[in-house]
Structure formats: C-alpha cells, structure tokens
Amino acid sequence: MKKEDAISIGKINHKPRKISKNQRNFIISTVSVITFLVIWELVSYYKVINPLFISSPLSIVEAAATLFVDPAYWNHIGVSAYEFTFGFLLALMIGIPIGIFAGWNQIFNAVINPFVSALYVTPKVALLPIIIIAFGIGITSKIVVVFLMAFFPIVMSAQKAMSTLDQNLIKAARSFTATEFQIFRTIALPSTVPFLLNGIRLGLGQGLIAIVVGEMYASTAGIGYHLTHAGQNLKTAEMFVGVAVIAISGVLLTGIIGLIEKRFSSWKPE
Amino acid sequence: MAESAVQTNPKLRSQFLDVTYVNNKTGHEVVALKNINLTIEEGEFICIVGPSGCGKTTFLNTVIGFIKPSNGSILLDNKKIEGPGRDRSMVFQSPSLLPWRNVLENVMYGVELQKRATPEIKKLAVDYIEMVGLKGFEKHYPHELSGGMQQRVNLARALTVDPSLLLLDEPFSALDAQTREFMQQELLRIWSETKKTSIFITHQIDEAVYLADRVFVFGARPGHLVDDIKIEIDRPRDLKIKRDPHFLKYVDHIWGLIENESSKQGFDS
Ligand SMILES: Nc1ncnc2c1ncn2[C@@H]1O[C@H](COP(=O)(O)OP(=O)(O)OP(=O)(O)O)[C@@H](O)[C@H]1O
Ligand SMILES: [Mg+2]
Numbered sequence: 238m239k240k241e242d243a244i245s246i247g248k249i250n251h252k253p254r255k256i257s258k259n260q261r262n263f264i265i266s267t268v269s270v271i272t273f274l275v276i277w278e279l280v281s282y283y284k285v286i287n288p289l290f291i292s293s294p295l296s297i298v299e300a301a302a303t304l305f306v307d308p309a310y311w312n313h314i315g316v317s318a319y320e321f322t323f324g325f326l327l328a329l330m331i332g333i334p335i336g337i338f339a340g341w342n343q344i345f346n347a348v349i350n351p352f353v354s355a356l357y358v359t360p361k362v363a364l365l366p367i368i369i370i371a372f373g374i375g376i377t378s379k380i381v382v383v384f385l386m387a388f389f390p391i392v393m394s395a396q397k398a399m400s401t402l403d404q405n406l407i408k409a410a411r412s413f414t415a416t417e418f419q420i421f422r423t424i425a426l427p428s429t430v431p432f433l434l435n436g437i438r439l440g441l442g443q444g445l446i447a448i449v450v451g452e453m454y455a456s457t458a459g460i461g462y463h464l465t466h467a468g469q470n471l472k473t474a475e476m477f478v479g480v481a482v483i484a485i486s487g488v489l490l491t492g493i494i495g496l497i498e499k500r501f502s503s504w505k506p507e
Numbered sequence: 508m509a510e511s512a513v514q515t516n517p518k519l520r521s522q523f524l525d526v527t528y529v530n531n532k533t534g535h536e537v538v539a540l541k542n543i544n545l546t547i548e549e550g551e552f553i554c555i556v557g558p559s560g561c562g563k564t565t566f567l568n569t570v571i572g573f574i575k576p577s578n579g580s581i582l583l584d585n586k587k588i589e590g591p592g593r594d595r596s597m598v599f600q601s602p603s604l605l606p607w608r609n610v611l612e613n614v615m616y617g618v619e620l621q622k623r624a625t626p627e628i629k630k631l632a633v634d635y636i637e638m639v640g641l642k643g644f645e646k647h648y649p650h651e652l653s654g655g656m657q658q659r660v661n662l663a664r665a666l667t668v669d670p671s672l673l674l675l676d677e678p679f680s681a682l683d684a685q686t687r688e689f690m691q692q693e694l695l696r697i698w699s700e701t702k703k704t705s706i707f708i709t710h711q712i713d714e715a716v717y718l719a720d721r722v723f724v725f726g727a728r729p730g731h732l733v734d735d736i737k738i739e740i741d742r743p744r745d746l747k748i749k750r751d752p753h754f755l756k757y758v759d760h761i762w763g764l765i766e767n768e769s770s771k772q773g774f775d776s
Contacts, residue, residue: 405601406603408573409597409599409616410620412571412595412599413591413596413616413617414591414593414620414621423616504608504609504650505606505650
C-alpha cells in the first residue's frame with residue numbers, strides 16, 4: 238500500500254528492477270555456497286586435508302540424519318534452547334529498561350555507567366569458574382552466562398539511543414507544551430527502536446557464544462556439551478552437526494529480528 | 508509612542524528586553540538582544556528582517572518561552588511569558604518532523620500533545636494539509652517529501668493547534684520561487700480568515716513587505732531594533748503589487764537599512 242504510494246510520486250520502474258537485483262544476488266549467494274561445499278567435499282575426498290579434521294559435507298549430512306532421529310539429541314537441543322531463551326529474555330527484560338532509564342536520567346546514568354562500561358569490555362566467560370561454583374554445572378549457570386553476555390550490548394545500545402535524540406524534535410514538542418513523559422513516549426522511545434534492535438542482535442550473538450562456551454566448560458547436557466564430546470572422540474561430523482545447529486539458530490533468530498525491524502521501521506527510506 | 512502604548516491593549520509587548528547567551532563551558536557571554544522595546548497589536552502581521560545572526564530566532568525563542576530574558580520581559584495578553592503555552596505555536600527554521608510519523612500524524616502531533624485530538628480537529632488538520640498544498644500526501648513519511656514540502660507540513664502543524672499567536676522562522680526558505688509566492692498568498696489568505704497575530708522572520712525583503720502590516724528591521728552586535736516600518740498597502744494584496752513603485756520604495760528603504768547594518772557588522776565573525 239505504502240510502497241505503491243511511493244511509486245506514484247515518481248519512482249516508476251524502480252520496484253521491478255530491485256526485485257531482479259535481489260534475485261541476482263540470491264543466485265550469486267547460492268552458487269557461492271554450493272561451490273564452497275563442493276570444494277570442501279573434494280578436498281576431503283582426495284584427502285588434501287585429513288578428513289578427520291574437516292569431515293565432509295556428505296558425512297555431516299549422514300551424521301545429521303542419524304542424530305535427528307535420536308531423542309537424546311533432541312534433548313540436548315532442548316536443554317540449550319531453554320538455557321538460551323531464559324537467559325536472553327532475562328537480559329531483554331532487565332537490560333532494556335535499565336538502558337533506557339540510564340539514557341534518560343543523568344544521575345542514574347552516573348551511578349551505573351562505571352559498571353556497565355567496565356563489564357561491557359570484560360570477557361564474561363572469564364567469570365565462568367566462579368559462576369559454575371555459585372550456580373552448579375546444571376542449567377542455571379548457563380542461564381547466568383547467557384544473561385551476562387547478552388545484557389551489556391543491550392544496555393549500551395538502549396543508553397546510546399537515548400543520548401542521541403534529535404534536539405530539534407524535542408524543541409518542537411516543548412513548544413507544544415509537551416511534558417517530559419510525552420517527550421519520552423513520542424520521541425525517545427521510537428528513536429531507540431533501531432539502536433535497540435542492533436543491540437539485541439549483538440546480544441543474540443553473544444548469547445549463542447555463551448551457550449557453547451558454558452556447556453563446553455562444565456555441563457551434563459546441551460548442544461555445546463554434545464559437540465565437545467563429539468570433538469574429543471574424533472566424531473568430527475557429529476561435531477559439525479552441532480556447529481550447524483547453532484549457526485542455523487543464529488541465522489533464524491537474526492531473521493526474526495530483521496522482521497521485527499521491518500515492522501517497526503516501515504517509515505524508513507530503503 | 509509611549510502614550511499609545513498606554514492607551515492600547517497590545518497583544519504582545521516587549522519591554523527593555525535583553526537576552527544573553529552564556530556558554531556553560533567557557534562562561535563566555537554573547538549578547539544576542541539588547542533593549543528590545545516593541546508592541547504588536549491583536550491581529551497584526553509582523554515581519555522581522557535583519558542580517559544573519561542579529562537575533563531574530565533568539566527573539567522568537569524568547570516569545571515561544573524557550574529562553575528567559577536576562578533583563579526586561581515580554582508580555583502576551585498582558586501576562587508575562589514564563590514558558591511555552593497553548594496560545595502560541597511556532598514553525599521552526601530547522602526541520603522538526605517526527606520521521607516515523609506520516610504527514611497527517613505529524614500535523615496532529617501538536618494537538619495530540621495538548622490532548623485535544625478530536626475527530627473535528629482531525630478534519631481541521633486535513634483541511635490545513637490541503638491548504639498548504641499537500642492533499643494526497645497525508646500518508647507519506649517525511650523522508651518521502653522535499654524540504655519545502657516538509658516546511659509546509661510544519662506550517663500545517665502549527666496552524667492546527669489554533670494558536671492566538673503564530674511564530675514563523677523563515678518557513679519558506681526551502682521553497683522555490685513559484686511555490687514561495689503561492690505560499691505567501693495562501694498564508695495571507697489563511698491569516699485574513701483567522702486574523703491570528705503573526706510574527707514572521709524572513710531574509711527576503713519583498714516577502715516581508717508583501718506580507719506585513721509592519722516590518723521590524725533588526726541590527727546586529729548586539730541585536731537591536733533599528734526601525735519599525737508601517738506598510739501602508741491595501742489588502743487583499745495581489746502578487747502584482749510587488750512591481751508597484753510604492754511597494755518597491757519600501758523594499759529599497761529596508762534594503763538601505765540592512766545594508767547599513769551589515770556594513771557595521773563586517774565579516775569578522
Ligand atoms: N544557543 C546559543 N548559544 C550561544 N549563542 C547563541 C545561541 N543561539 C544563538 N546564539 C548567538 O546569538 C546571536 C543571534 O543568533 P540567532 O540565531 O538569533 O540569529 P538569527 O538572526 O536568527 O540569524 P539567521 O538569520 O542566520 O537565522 C548569534 O550571534 C549567535 O551566534
Ligand atoms: Mg534564525
């Protein structure tokens with residue numbers, strides 16, 4: 238509907254060309270991936286590199302076929318998914334309000350900023366030993382690690398978004414006798430959305446790292462746990478299945494964020 | 508002058524107004540306005556002209572209530588201006604539309620903030636959008652509009668809150684010559700229908716003379732009132748008037764004043 242309006246003000250012929258451009262890029266990407274897989278398969282088949290290290294696409298598919306009919310593997314996936322979801326939602330629910338409030342209120346910002354800035358650059362996995370001692374080797378410690386890793390990018394992005402508000406808009410709102418809360422709701426919040434989604438995207442990547450590292454370090458179940466054991470027992474193909482599961486989850490979750498972004502920024506220039 | 512100020516009941520009165528900016532880092536002070544004394548009557552159309560940096564925007568910002576005078580005061584309807592109010596609205600020099608709202612939502616923004624957004628007001632907003640020549644663009648977003656169209660949305664937004672004092676800071680500066688003249692006519696038409704007291708800043712002297720009942724000429728260093736010129740040209744004014752010798756005499760006179768001020772100012776800033 239909106240797109241059609243846009244075309245009517247003089248962007249005729251723009252849309253069809255764009256689609257073909259997208260199609261072209263999609264084809265190029267597909268070819269690129271297939272080429273990579275074929276080279277990988279050949280390198281492995283002719284033992285240019287020892288297949289023990291790099292496995293091969295076909296044996297990974299084979300391993301996946303057996304793993305995905307095994308309920309035990311689904312249990313690992315379930316455990317990891319649970320840890321990630323719980324930790325990540327916690328990071329969102331606590332991180333967004335704190336970041337927004339810190340960006341809005343200078344005093345609160347002064348209180349928390351030293352901690353946020355310091356912890357943002359600290360590799361949170363360095364805290365793993367202590368987290369495991371405090372929360373055990375079960376699910377809880379992983380939730381804590383995911384939370385810690387995802388929390389800081391989210392807080393920082395919300396904070397930053399609030400501090401880069403367009404003063405011209407605030408002036409206009411004030412001239413219409415807007416209250417602080419109205420400015421917050423009608424200018425500050427909508428301005429944060431793109432920044433926030435960026436922070437959430439960063440937090441997502443960090444959270445996925447947290448899952449794998451946390452489970453590698455000490456755990457009894459989960460994709461990271463399975464992957465580590467597969468690696469140690471030289472089941473390289475199974476290990477790659479784990480890597481693929483995590484990578485695909487990451488791509489899917491990022492895709493969901495992309496959709497949310499589209500929904501919230503339909504006003505934006507393309 | 509002092510006598511008439513006592514007799515009449517002006518809409519706006521600026522008394523001994525000084526505005527000084529203080530840089531909070533260096534403590535350096537800039538006197539932007541010095542001893543501004545003027546009165547504006549109900550329903551008058553005032554234009555302010557003057558060299559860049561002479562304090563025109565500062566004056567409007569003081570009237571809208573953003574800036575506290577460092578000395579003197581401004582009275583609106585005999586009440587001292589202490590902050591923004593519903594009786595005033597402003598068309599800003601810089602673009603100030605919310606990028607995530609379409610034209611109609613932007614035009615409604617002012618009344619929405621004042622909790623007066625009713626279906627009737629919405630109809631009024633649509634009327635003003637049509638009046639500023641943007642019919643059919645209600646659903647468009649600011650980035651889909653030209654700079655001049657955005658300024659017209661700003662104008663519609665300021666009109667929709669139905670102020671008793673309308674402040675316009677170079678609202679037509681991004682328009683091409685034809686659209687500008689069209690908008691000047693439209694603005695005069697809207698003004699003659701609503702009789703809103705208006706203060707309009709411009710750099711184009713012929714625009715000022717065409718629109719105004721009185722033109723205030725400001726000078727710089729510090730910003731002060733140089734002259735207050737009554738434009739005695741009958742209304743309604745046709746665009747053809749701009750080629751009238753009588754009209755051109757006003758333009759020449761104001762040109763002379765500003766040139767004089769600019770030469771005093773030099774280019775040492
Ligand atoms: N926020 C501010 N802080 C400090 N000085 C300022 C500020 N705003 C304006 N000034 C100074 O006050 C003087 C008047 O500025 P103002 O913006 O009112 O001029 P103007 O007449 O509107 O100019 P223009 O025609 O270019 O828009 C200038 O010397 C400017 O440098
Ligand atoms: Mg200005």
